[in-house]
Amino acid sequence: MNPVNSDSTVPATLADLLPDLAEVPESLLDDVTLESFLGWARDRNITLYPAQEEAATALAAGDNVILATPTGSGKSLVATAAHFIALAHGKRTFYTAPIKALVSEKFFSLCEIFGPDKVGMMTGDATVNGRAPIICATAEIVANIALRDGADADIDQVVMDEFHYYSEPDRGWAWQVPLLELHRAQFLLMSATLGDTTWLEKDLEKRTGRTSTTVSSSTRPVPLDFHYVYTPVHETVEELLADGKAPVYLVHFSQREAAERAQSLTSLSLLGDRTRSKERKAAIAAAIGDFRFSSAFGKTLSGLIRKGIGVHHAGMLPKYRRLVERLAQQGLLTVICGTDTLGVGINVPIRTVLLTGLAKYDGVRHRVLKSREFHQIAGRAGRAGYDTEGTVIVEAPDHEIENYRLRQKAGTDPKKLKKLRKKHAPEGRATWSESTFTRLTTAEPEELVSQFRMTNAMLINVIAREQWTYAALRDLLRGNHDTRAKQNREILTTVDLYRGLLRAGIVEEYPADTPSGKDARLTRDLQRDFALNQPLSPFALAALQLLDPESPTYTLDVISTFEAILDDPGQILQAQQRARRGEEIAALKAEGVDYTERTAIVEEITWDMPLREELEQAYEIFCGTNPWARDFRISPKSVLREMVEKAMTFSDLVATYSLARSEGVVLRYLTDAWRTLTHSVPPEHRSEELEDILVWLGELLRQVDSSLVDEWAAMSDPDAPVSAEQVAEHAFGVGETPRLSSNPRALRRMVRNHMFRHVELFALEREEELAELDSYLEFAPDWPAELDAWFDEYDDLGTGQSARSGDLVIITEGEEPRTLTVRQILDDPAGDHGWVFLGTVDLDATDEAGEVRLRSLEVIRG
Structure with missing residues (x-):
């Protein structure tokens, strides 16, 4: 969605369409606000789906909304409507997401839509424009505010994206706490995979006093076509390309597999025939422009994307992920090899999702995907406005593919079929079959499961309230979504934690009108987000x-x-x-x-x-x-x-x-x-x-x-x-990297490090690594000969504190423009200091590489 239109009559931001509260009667505000938003969408040629309009209408009426519609059905647009409605009423609205990258992406997106002055961000690491009326934050931030301030928190509306994280064992508490504490707030809870939410709808109504509406739809804007195949991945990809089903996202369950798969696909012709390929390569090169591939994997990625192959996973540098997303949005990549993080709001438009398996290692065990996980990934297939349907392909396990081919080869001959020596699934690993696939495609998402738990940090936040009462803690412990038995266990845990805080002197008690006759308060100030940003x-x-x-x-x-x-x-x-x-x-x-x-x-x-x-x-x-x-x-x-x-x-x-x-x-x-x-x-x-x-x-x-x-x-x-x-x-790409030579202090340190790296490798007699370090030089030292000469003269070479001393490195302006001369004196056991590594630093080459680059290097023997 692009909020800027060449038509000068279209406002620069959505915030420009906010109704004037002094002119619009309260009785008409909801209708005027909704019509303003719908008009803004129409001006951008956006037609709302029925579910989107239903949700926006309910939000304008002040309802809580549980939006349980398929991936690709425009939940982000409903979230935008929610923020606009909150602003129109002079309210403060928070957007939450499970990962910082998604919070950051949404922050910049909302800055484009509403204007930077209206949008802030809180991630626990730092805060930007923290008093803005729209705040993008991780779920833990909102949960901490809710614990600290309760119903008095300066939060009038909460938009929770990827709300199925409510069921995450380690983090689900952060999605539940705001529901328990923010009684004045309006909620928009969004996910494609929520399961039955009848109980949640009733719970929200009871706590907030607002009507709660579930807007759900099983109808996708772009329907999905599911297939289970017995062909190896590269053959499946070739068939998809032949059928015009690109772009294809290949889902792997480890970063290593994703990178290796991308390399294995380079033998395929992914950019079309010769003429088409030439045009696509030129378009990719133009889109890349002067983007700098500055690292080891960057050079690999550069070669891959020029062949129409992208790689996308959390282990990559952010600038590489953004580049792949940008090229994908421009339709320049044919295949993207990535991980199952595709299911968490990643902006990669694709037509076909090809899952290389249905089992993953979750950090504890190797298991088959849950229904929710499968649908989160599969739902990314199909591009609204481009595709009439999305395609989801699941690969059979390797042993099933081999058995299938053996059966095909044997044909209908019963003797041959009887003699088949079938492959078996690998031991100790979860496997899947076509029946697993069939079950997952039709299964409803698992029910949401409460993951409430009490920690010291949570307890401190509750006690820190200005009006902390026994009732606040009681309501949190007895009013959460756990079973009675689990609540009892959490109460015992909380008692132990509380006694520990008392013994440590962090909390003190004083007489109060409570069942125990006492209340509590903190004895020291702790920053509001002490448990989020490096708590130790x-x-x-x-x-x-x-x-x-x-x-x-x-x-x-x-x-x-x-x-x-x-x-x-x-x-x-x-x-x-x-x-x-x-x-x-x-x-x-x-x-x-x-x-x-x-x-x-x-x-x-x-x-x-x-x-x-x-x-x-x-x-x-x-x-x-x-x-x-x-x-911790x-x-x-x-x-x-x-x-x-x-x-x-x-x-x-x-x-x-x-x-x-x-x-x-x-x-x-x-x-x-x-x-x-x-x-x-x-x-x-x-x-x-x-x-x-x-x-x-x-x-x-x-x-x-x-x-x-x-x-x-x-x-x-x-x-x-x-x-x-x-x-x-x-929004439009990574900006220009600052020149390294423009930071003299950092440059001098890097030059010192570069020369001492030579000393380290020389001391360890790593001649191959020394040669690699200087591989770009036309004339590099003969390191084997220099090592022989050194150890003929000395038994050792110092690399300790004295060897790293600034006294042994002399950096001066070079004789030629844009150069430095550096003398690295070697710390020999005798203290002669006669051997020197003498280098000339090329500042232009250094700026281009982003690392120190020498024009020359020689060894001067003492």
Whole structure:
């Protein structure tokens, strides 16, 4: 939907059509508001479906609405109507979604529709335009506000997208709490897969006093055609293309499978005949423009999309996902290989969904998809306004495909059929069949299941209310959607939590008119979102007092303290563990240790955990006076610290641990580390070295993908709206990456790191990695010869604190324009300091690459 029209008579934003409350009588306001919205839609050639108009009419009348219509039936337009209706009444409206990426996407979309001044965002990390009348927020934000302020919260309307997350075991509480507490609010609950909601409709009416209307429809704007096939994926894709069923989204249940599938499809002709292919390639190249593929996977993705193949999953850099979405919206991609995250509001228009299976590993076990999951994914097929029907294909398991082909080969000969040696399903993994497929296509979504639970953070938020009463907690515990038996268990849990807060002195009691004769209040101030944005930051701050400022590793120890409170980046830690185990196995083999003993030793090895014992002891002490901290866990690790110690770039980290398919995970973790250290480390603990590292890390992140860093920077003023330029940039593509040379402090740090990376690899005698590091140079040093010469003269090469000293790196202006000269002095055991790595930094090439690029490098022997 594009709110800007070339016709000058059309308002620039929907907010311009808001009725004047001083001129429109209250009795006519609902009708005028609804007609204004419908007129806005008509001006944009949008015709509302009956269900959309029914829902919008009910919202205008003040009803709660449960919108249970199929995917692709325009729920977003109903949400827009809800926000418009709330604004017309001078009310404040919140949009919630399960993931931050979807909240961010909706934020920029609503900025386009209503204007940036009318829209804000709260994600727990930061806030932008927080006093705006329309707020986009994660469900946990709204739940925390509801707990803290109850019915007095400054929320008049809540639009909950993907409401089926109500049933998520870990997060469902956040979808339930607003329903329990915000009695004044109007609710719009939206999902394609809700099941029977009669009980929810009645519950909402009882709590809010509003009529509650369920708007449901089984009729899709674009009907679906389901098929179960016994052909291998590449053959199925070829048949779909021949039948004109592109674009096709191939659904996988791991990022690795999605990336590997994309590579395997490059042998197919996906862009049509020679003439058509040439035109499509030119169109793709034009759409890509000067977009920079700056990482290892980026180079792979560049080759894939130029062949009409997209990749889309959460492990990718955000800028790559946005590029794939943009190319898909322009109809330039034939096939997109992705994961089942397609089911969570991803904006990828497609005609055909091809599921490569019906079973997934959910983090606990390998199981068949639930009906809700299947329909969320399948419902993405079919593009309204383009397709008369969407196609959903499900692949049979590999063993079934092989058996089917054997039967086809045997024909009707009973002897041959009897002799068939059928393949069996792999052991220990869930499998599926055509009957599974048939059941899922017709099954209703599972019933919503209450996931209410009480935690210390929730309890503190309730006690923090200005008018906290016994009744508020009683209503929350007895009024939630759990069974009586589960409520009883939660009450016992809450009593234990409450006693812990009393013992810790966080809560104190005072006489009051309650059944017990007492009420409670907090003894200290806690920020409103303390449980959302790095909740263990107070622990990290306390733990800093245990560090020795005179220690040569002090800055690194500060980093490790805060890394311990960050969420674990699973892919990185597992890769680090594999690498450490591999090194240990090699060493044990060399020592002649037998296999059984090697296996036992290696099982004990994990990733590096700096300060583990000290931090765990400190955490136990901290929890004694801050029992809410037990809702969370510390997790020592060394990702940023390792990068600093080994002078690694983003590319180095990705290459060292083979993380090309998880670059997005790496970026998010490093962004969280940068943001947390920047925001949380107090001045007295910020050494010049740490400031240097933060400047370097911020620039490194911008060069890789500026979207996350810039988004946070845009939110640094919580009361300021984003600019129209930022909205346009987000909507139409990633903006120009800033030149690395424009940040001299970060550049100098990167040059130092680049040269010290050579020292590290030289000390470890990694001549192949040195050659790879300098592979772009026309004349690189003869590293094997240089290594022989060094170790003929010295037994070792220093790489410790003294070797990393700024005194051993001299950076000056180069003799030629746009160059720097850098001398890296090697730290030999004798202290001669005669050997030097002498390099010339090419600033133009550095800006283009987003990483340091040398024009020349030579080794000067002492």
